[in-house]
Amino acid sequence: MIEIDGVSKAFGGLQAVHNVSFTVERGSITGLIGPNGAGKSTLFNIVAGVIPPDEGRIALDGQDITGLPPHQLFHRGLVRTFQIPHEFSRMTVRENLMIVPAGQQGESLLQSWLRWARIVRQDREILRRADEVLDFLEIGHLADELAGNLSGGQKKLLDLGRTMMTDARAVLLDEPGAGVNRTLLGKLAEAIERLNRERGYTFCVIEHDMDLIARLCDPVMVMANGELIASGSMETLRQDERVLEAYLGSGSSGQAGASA
Structure with a gap:
């Protein structure tokens, strides 16, 4: 449904994203993980039309949407949430x-x-x-x-609810579990699963909580140093040396241990 083809983006001398390609299949909940600084948020911003890529192409249902601004993508059914909810307080x-x-x-x-x-x-x-x-x-x-x-978790539920008020077909979720207590996190995960199963929503999820990723997502894409280094089920990725090295090498041994 969402095709990311050879996308690259640099900021000055920093190559934030380099030649990343993958597809978010219709009806899937696709995960996007990686250590801090891996390029995940930059890639999300490119797909969501916040910033243009230097190279590469984004397509939605086969139509080129590269560089279209967020309000145009909204009308095409592609919406995103943010790590910090943007409610009208x-x-x-x-x-x-x-x-x-x-x-x-x-x-x-x-x-x-x-x-x-x-x-x-x-x-x-x-x-x-x-x-x-x-x-x-x-x-x-x-x-x-x-x-x-509202609490942080309640705001995340509200953010998800706002996507339901649109004609969304594909939703980019940016760290839905950040700052959410375990009780509300379970409710949030259940809502995402129901929207996917009962209403056909397609999701792409950035998340650092590996338990949440394991519950929700298949397949999972792994980025490190701006590049896509692995993809597959969480079960497979837990045994992938490239993934373990990416987390351990970034000083995220605790996080890698949780995911392994």
Whole structure:
């Protein structure tokens, strides 16, 4: 579904990503792991249209999307979340969901005057959809809470909910487990699995929690020093000397031990 073909990116003399190629298959939950500084976030930013590649090509469903800005990718069904959630802190959880759908007629002053009944119907539909998302994520009890008051894990669930308010086909998840307690992490993982299984969402996940990667992802791609060094199931990668060396060589022996 997402094809990454020969992508490279340098910042001055630093080669952040070098000739990376892999495919995120439709209907998969594909993992992207590697030690700090491996180039994972840079690659995500390229795919998400935040920065252009120096070389290479990105395709979505066979169509070239290289260099398209995030708002255009949003309308094509490719969305991303961030390691640090970007909620509207002074709006309620429900309001954070309701502002997501594009093309709302109430945003136009002229439409507000001329098509009020249609706007009311659209608002009711968006409200229904938002409440459905809240129920799906089991955070309906937080609907009227200010988003800024949520815990880190609750904000990650809200971030996932915002992707559900779009017509997303492919979602880039940037460290969904970061800063999330184990209870909420289990709920978040379950929501991702259900979205994949029941609604056909395709995910690509950057994550440092190897237990979460092992639960969710197959296949898993491994980057180190800007390059793709291995791919396969977590079971296979746990025995791969290249993967172990990449983590151990970066001073991440504890992390490598957890994944091995």
